[in-house]
Amino acid sequence: MTDLARLALTLLVASLGGYLGYKAKIPAGTMLGALLFTVLLNLIVGQAFVPAGVRPWLQMCSGALLGAGIRRRDVRELKYLILPGLVMIVLMMVMNVLFGYLMYRFSHLDLATALLAAAPGGMTDMALIAGDLGGDPMPVTLLHLARLLIIYALLPFIFARLQKYQNAHPVAGRCRPPEEQVTVQKKKPGPTDVVAGRRQAAVALLMTLGAAAAGGSLLWQLGVNAGAMIGAMLAVAALNLTTGKALRPVKLRTAVQVLAGAFIGQNMTRANIGQMAGLIAPLLIMVVSVVVFIVVISLSLIALSRLDRATCILMSAPGGLQEVSLMALDLQADAPKVMVMQTTRLMVVIALFPSLLTAAAGLLGD
Numbered sequence: 001m002t003d004l005a006r007l008a009l010t011l012l013v014a015s016l017g018g019y020l021g022y023k024a025k026i027p028a029g030t031m032l033g034a035l036l037f038t039v040l041l042n043l044i045v046g047q048a049f050v051p052a053g054v055r056p057w058l059q060m061c062s063g064a065l066l067g068a069g070i071r072r073r074d075v076r077e078l079k080y081l082i083l084p085g086l087v088m089i090v091l092m093m094v095m096n097v098l099f100g101y102l103m104y105r106f107s108h109l110d111l112a113t114a115l116l117a118a119a120p121g122g123m124t125d126m127a128l129i130a131g132d133l134g135g136d137p138m139p140v141t142l143l144h145l146a147r148l149l150i151i152y153a154l155l156p157f158i159f160a161r162l163q164k165y166q167n168a169h170p171v172a173g174r175c176r177p178p179e180e181q182v183t184v185q186k187k188k189p190g191p192t193d194v195v196a197g198r199r200q201a202a203v204a205l206l207m208t209l210g211a212a213a214a215g216g217s218l219l220w221q222l223g224v225n226a227g228a229m230i231g232a233m234l235a236v237a238a239l240n241l242t243t244g245k246a247l248r249p250v251k252l253r254t255a256v257q258v259l260a261g262a263f264i265g266q267n268m269t270r271a272n273i274g275q276m277a278g279l280i281a282p283l284l285i286m287v288v289s290v291v292v293f294i295v296v297i298s299l300s301l302i303a304l305s306r307l308d309r310a311t312c313i314l315m316s317a318p319g320g321l322q323e324v325s326l327m328a329l330d331l332q333a334d335a336p337k338v339m340v341m342q343t344t345r346l347m348v349v350i351a352l353f354p355s356l357l358t359a360a361a362g363l364l365g366d
Contacts (some may be wrong), residue, residue: 002069006049013041013048014262018254026156028327031257035152048266050259053254055219056228058263061256062322063232064212065329068248070237070336077306081205081340084305088316088341090347091297092120096353099362104364109139111364117143117282118289120318121349129354142276144281145267150277150290151319152264159296159331164310187213193308204247211235211246226318229322237336257326264323295316307334315341 001009014034042048100115109117112135116126123144130137215235216257219227240246276283297316302309310333317324321342328335 001047002093003051003125006047006050010041010048010050010262010266011048011258013037014265018258018261022254028152028159028257028330030254030330031261031323031326032152033158034258034261035149035265036261038262039149039268042266044270046193046270048262050263050266054259055263056216058259059229059294059322060212060216060232060324061209061252063216063229063234064208064236064246065248065253065256066229066325066335066339067212067233067236067238068208068240068246069084069329070240071231074334074336075241078307078340081337084301084315085344086340087300087304088297088345090349091300091347092293092318093353095289095293095296096120097356097364099285099292100337100360101364103282103285106285107279109282110135111361112357113139113364114282115360116140117286119349119353119357120293121353122320122344122346123148124298133354133357138275139279139282142272142279143286145272146276146279147290148264148284148319148323149268150287151317152323154290154294155313155317155327157166158313159310162313200257203250204245207239207243207245208236208247211239229325233339234337247323253326253329257330260323260326264320269320281319290318305338311338318345321346 014037016033017028017033017037019033021029021036022075023032024033026032026363038048095119096115100111100118103109103114103118104111107114112133113130116130116135118134119126119138121129123141126144127137127141129135130140212232215238216228216230216232219231221227223228236246294313294316298309298312301307301312301315305312307315310331311328314324314328314331314333315338321339324342325335325339327333328338
C-alpha cells in the first residue's frame with residue numbers, strides 16, 4: 001500500500017473514531033476517538049500513517065485556534081499565574097526525582113533512563129536528551145508514549161466526575177467566563193447580507209491562518225521548542241487584540257483534533273506493545289505518577305489561583321502541549337492560560353531538567 005493510500009485510510013478511520021467519540025458525548029471525544037481508532041488500525045493491520053512533516057502545520061493550526069480566543073482580559077490576568085507557575089515547577093521537579101528513582105529501584109532501567117522517563121517533558125525532546133545524558137532513548141520513548149495514552153484515557157473519567165460536581169456546585173466549579181455579548185435587535189438577513197457575511201468570514205479566516213503561518217514559521221525556523229504552535233498563537237493573539245478579526249471556526253477545530261489523534265495513535269505499533277511487556281514495573285509506576293501529578297498539582301493550583309477546576313486539571317496534566325490545549329477548548333476550560341502553563345512546563349523541562357537529572361543521578365546513583 002502506498003503512503004498516500006495509508007494516509008487516506010488513517011484519516012478515514014480517525015474521522016470515524018472522532019465522530020463516534022463526539023456522538024458518545026465523551027469529554028474531548030473527537031480527539032480521543034480518533035486516537036483510539038488509529039491505534040486499533042495500527043495494531044490490527046499495521047498501516048496507520050501520518051507524515052512527520054504534518055506536525056509543524058498541525059501545531060500552527062492549533063496555535064491559531066488558541067490565539068483567536070485570547071482577549072485583553074487574559075493578558076491582564078497573566079500576573080495571577082506567576083505564583084501558581086512557580087509552585088508547579090517545584091512540585092514537578094520533586095515528583096520527577098521521586099518517581100524516577102522508584103523506576104530505577106524497581107526495574108532494570110539505569111538511573112538516567114528512569115529519571116528521563118519520569119520527566120514531564122515532550123516525548124521527542126526527552127528521547128533526544130537521553131542519548132546526551134547516557135540514558136537509553138527507546139525505553140524513554142515507550143514510557144512517554146504510554147504516559148500520553150494514560151493521560152488521554154484518564155481525563156474523560158476525571159471530567160465526567162467534574163461535570164457532575166459543577167452541576168451540583170455551579171459557582172465553585174465555574175469555567176471560563178463567557179465572551180461579552182451585546183444584545184441587539186436582529187433582522188432577518190437578506191441575500192446581500194449573507195454574501196457580505198461570508199466574504200468577511202473568509203477574509204478573517206485568511207488573516208488568521210496567514211498570521212498563524214507567519215508567526216509559527218518564524219519560531220519554528222529559529223528552533224524554539226514547540227515554536228510552530230507558540231509563534232502561531234502569539235501572532236493570532238496579536239491580530240485578535242489589535243483588530244478583533246481573528247476567527248476560530250468549529251470545522252477547523254474538529255479537523256485539527258482528528259489529525260492530532262491520528263498523529264499520536266500511529267506511534268503505537270505491535271513492536272511497541274511487545275517491548276512494553278518488559279517494562280511492567282515502570283509502567284505501573286508511570287500510572288501512579290500521572291495520577292499523583294494531576295491530583296497534587298491541580299489541588300495546589302486551585303488553592304493558589306482564581307482558576308476553575310477544569311483549567312487547573314488541564315494545567316497539571318503532563319501531556320502534550322498541543323493535545324492538552326485542544327482538550328481545553330473542547331472542555332470549556334481557559335485554553336489560553338492552559339497553554340501558557342503547559343508552555344512554561346515544557347520550557348522549564350528543556351532548560352533545567354538536564355542539569356537537575358545529572359545532579360540527581362550523581363546523588364542517588366550507587
